[in-house]
Amino acid sequence: MTVELENLLALLTQIVFLVVAGSTLVNWLVFRNRARFDIALIFLPLALAILAQNLQRLFPGWETLLALVFFLALLSHPHLLLRVAQYFRPVPVVVRRASLVSLLLIVVSLPLAETAPLAVFTPAIGYFMVVEAYAGILFVRGAMNLGGVVHRRLRLASLGAGLLVLVFMLALGMVLYSAGNEPSPTARTIVNSSIQVIATLSGLCYYFGFSPPRWLRHSWQLRELHRFLQQASKRREYSRRAVFEELANGAMRTVGAAAVVAAAWNAEKEHLNIELPGDPPLQLEDIETELQVNGWDWREKEARIERLPGRIGAGLNRWAERVGARTLVLIPVKGSIQPWGMLIIALRHAPLFAQDDLDLLSLLAEQSANLLDHAALLSELREANLSLEKEVAERKQAEEKFRGLLESAPDAIVVVNARGVVQLINSQTEKMFGYDRAEIVGQPVEVLAPRRFRKSHARHREDYMVEHPTRPMGIGLDLFGLRKNGSEFPVEISLSPMKTEEGLLISAAIRDVTQRKLIEADVQKLNEDLHQRAAQLEAANRELESFSYSVSHDLRAPLRGIDGFSMALLEDYGDRLPPEARDYLNRVRGAAQRMAELIDDLLNLSRLTRAKLQPRFINLSQMVGEIANALRERQPQRQVEFAIMPDLMAEADPNLIRIALENLLNNAWKFTSKRERAVIEFGQKSRAKERTFFVRDNGAGFDMIYADKLFGVFQRLHSDNDFPGTGVGLATVQRIIKIHGGRVWAEAAEDKGATFYFTLNGEQDG
Structure with missing residues (x-):
């Protein structure tokens, strides 16, 4: 045994x-x-x-x-x-x-x-x-x-x-x-x-x-993988560099590497960048070309072992020589999303169990790629979540803003769906119609319309849904709303379509126009009264025109008779009359002539009121020059200097503005008659908010206490013996300037001259 x-x-x-x-x-x-x-x-x-x-x-x-x-x-x-x-x-x-x-x-x-x-x-x-x-x-x-x-x-x-x-x-x-x-x-x-x-x-x-046996090697590999994942799980982040560092540590521990280099793939530039340079550092600009010398493409091929000196680039061979490596292990890190990079592991010896090393390193690289894929997907998910949260916040903010605008709207706002069911209202709707919000939302919008309009409103609403333009509702029609208490009131409604995820919604802005209708009725009545008064005024103007004609015809004839017979007496019997009688007759003639001038001025002033304005661009400087030449021709013996600012343009009625300028320049000519050297200026005031023209003289002037009486009819500040006139000229100027939408005023001092300012059409000073 x-x-x-x-x-x-x-x-x-x-x-x-x-x-x-x-x-x-x-x-x-x-x-x-x-x-x-x-x-x-x-x-x-x-x-x-x-x-x-x-x-x-x-x-x-x-x-x-x-x-x-x-x-x-x-x-x-x-x-x-x-x-x-x-x-x-x-x-x-x-x-x-x-x-x-x-x-x-x-x-x-x-x-x-x-x-x-x-x-x-x-x-x-x-x-x-x-x-x-x-x-x-x-x-x-x-x-x-x-x-x-x-x-x-x-x-x-x-x-x-x-x-x-x-x-x-x-x-x-x-x-x-x-x-x-x-x-x-x-x-x-x-x-x-x-x-x-x-x-x-x-x-x-x-x-x-x-x-x-294979099962035992696989069991050992799973243990190493478990250990690697435990180490990786201790990291707070799964950035590419962090994962490559953990993979490099695993490679150092697994195969006893002399140095490990990690190269990361830049997808945008399609280039490998050195992420972990190793010790001593590997410094290569184009590491991918170094690896492709032997036809090996890391993105398509599996891990491999390269014995040195091998068929790789000179740069890698020099680095391996510095490390003292006899073998390089090349491990691609390829994920399901994209290639992430690769490891270059330098060994000072040829691996004894090469296939086990390659299998384990490939397994670690695969799990590292899975971690990077997971991190990338997680990052995309976080970005998507942030974007979604932002979108939800923006939508919530927009909804709150919309509700705020809805509630702050001065009109009643009613939002209905394509079937005409009320989806949303604001507080103005509650106040206007007398309903609570819960009573309206979910009901057909026709409950807000009088019963006699409900059927036709439903048909019009269905027609509107076909094209749904933004427009007022019921153009040319009188629309009415129905309150909860049964009372009706006039309204205006504007319709606006809104495309939403829930389908087409229609927003109706409803305005109570009761007060406006009352005001329109009052305005219509006022317009009728105004038309009536305009007709009366037109009749009065016709009567005034007839009166003016009568004055010009009936008053002028006696005045011409008085003047004519007085002149006949002086011519035929002047030598027989005593001097005192001849003086009386001359006074009668002068009074008759002044009366005729006064009548002419009044008639001209009345015609200005009825004159139709025909404005166009004119050269005021040129017009003033023409008036000045006429004045010189009338009294050539006078020494008067005219200072006219050139090319002052304005938009005005040429005939009317000439009358105004003639009156202003005649006044300046008249009131400088006692100056040995008279000066009359025409120009434009500088640094004014609106274009202001002026006529200035160095004549007699006047006391500003009486300035408010200056533009009244028949108002004169000097005696007729000193400066003759009718007192209608400045009133005529004011009437013409007002017709042009401007204003006129004066500044003066006694014996220091006067300046008359005027504006036209409210023109801004350029």
């Missing part, structure tokens, strides 16, 4: 190591890279040793040769394991050479095994233990410096090496003990069984370390 157990354990151990050797060999044949070849090379000698051991039983004649093969294959395992350790930990040259020299010395000493087996096998087992233990320690240190799936695989590999060292320690102990003593069968069985069990465990550790 004991022998059968030993054989079973030995068979199990052999099967485990053969499986490990077979799986590593298959991996190398599938992927064909150096790391997998070196791993397969570790276990092929062990498989060869197992085969040699079993072949000894089948071929007894070859026992010595097969034993030699077994021994050499077994001893080569630790040296080959040392080669694999160089992938993640540098092995000093002296150690590698010492291992190789020791192995060669043991091989050379093998012929002495028959004569001195203890002297040969003891150093051989010691060599195996020392080199295997040293390699196991390197695996442990590598596991401590690396993370991810590689960390777990190296830990298992180091455990396998340690267990194998323990196997050889037990074997060495048994050899040394057997050299002096004969162990009991039980002790031998226990030791042999222990060796087989430990060797089996070592094989299993090697299997899970160097050729783990």
Whole structure:
């Protein structure tokens, strides 16, 4: 039973190591890279040793040769394991050479095994233990410096090496003990069984370390992913830089990178920008071109490992040389929304488990891209929410503003839908119609119209809905509203359509025009009275015109007779009359002539009242010059200086304004008659709000106390002996200026001259 157990354990151990050797060999044949070849090379000698051991039983004649093969294959395992350790930990040259020299010395000493087996096998087992233990320690240190799936695989590999060292320690102990003593069968069985069990465990550790099944690698990857996501969840933000920093930290921890560079994709410029430059920093303007030297497009291809010096740009090669990297791992970060960028990971060694590194880094990059996609979508969602909140706030504000305007409107506002149902009213509607808001809203709008108009209103409303223009309602018709108490009142209604999400709404602005109707009736009555009075005034004007004709005809004839007969007396009997009588007759003639002038002036003044204004643009300066020339021709002996401002234009009736200017200039001419050197000016006042013209003289002037009497009919401030006149001229001027919509006034001082100002049509001073 004991022998059968030993054989079973030995068979199990052999099967485990053969499986490990077979799986590593298959991996190398599938992927064909150096790391997998070196791993397969570790276990092929062990498989060869197992085969040699079993072949000894089948071929007894070859026992010595097969034993030699077994021994050499077994001893080569630790040296080959040392080669694999160089992938993640540098092995000093002296150690590698010492291992190789020791192995060669043991091989050379093998012929002495028959004569001195203890002297040969003891150093051989010691060599195996020392080199295997040293390699196991390197695996442990590598596991401590690396993370991810590689960390777990190296830990298992180091455990396998340690267990194998323990196997050889037990074997060495048994050899040394057997050299002096004969162990009991039980002790031998226990030791042999222990060796087989430990060797089996070592094989299993090697299997899970160097050729783990897919499900186990996937489980390790999920644990690393969970750890990565836990670290990422501690960040307060998921900006591109923050996610790239977390991904770079994960890459450093997973593969023990010498440096990590993160490049972010700028979608607008379609360019890669360096986000994390690494240490030492990578400084390249066009990193994408550097990566496309070997035809690899990071946006379309998967992650890859580039051994250096590789087929990449010179800039990347120089940076890798500064880092001391032997390998670059290129990991694209591509999301479902857009490509986000990529990682460039510099390794000082070739990765031992390259596919595991690529799978894990690609998984981390994929989750990072998902985080960035999520952050981008979340940002868009926040912006959409902010926009929606702003829109809701604006709509609420607009609604409040609309309701405020609705309530502050002076008219009653009624809003109805396409079916004529009241949707909204304001407080003025409640006051105007006497209804509460709840009584009106939801009711047909026809409840606000008198019953006799409701059917026709419904038809007109349906017709209006077809085109719904903005217009007054019931043009040319008298509209009426109906209050809650049944009373009617006249209204005006303006209709305005409003397109809303709920459909077409019609806003009706209703105004109570009761007071306006009353005022219109009063105005109409006043207009009728005015027309009647205008007719009476026209009749009076006709009578006045007839009277004026009578005056001009009936009064002038006697005056001409008085003047004529007086002149005849003077001519025929003047020499017979005493001087006093002739003086009386001259006075009679003068009075008759003044009376005729007065009648003419009054008639002219009355005609001005009925004159029709015909304004046009005229040159006042030119007109004043013509009047001045006429005055000089009338009295050429006088020395009068005229100062006329040139080209003063105005809009006025030429005939009427000439009469006004003649009167003003005649006055100035008359009242300067006693000056040796008279000066008369015509111009425009400067710095005035309205255009103001003036006529100024240096004549007799007057006292401003009497200025209010100046423009009255028959009002004179000087005696007729000093300055003759009728007292109608300035009244005529005032009448003409008022007809033009202007005003006239005077400023003067006694014996210092006078200035007469006038405006026309309220013209502004330009």
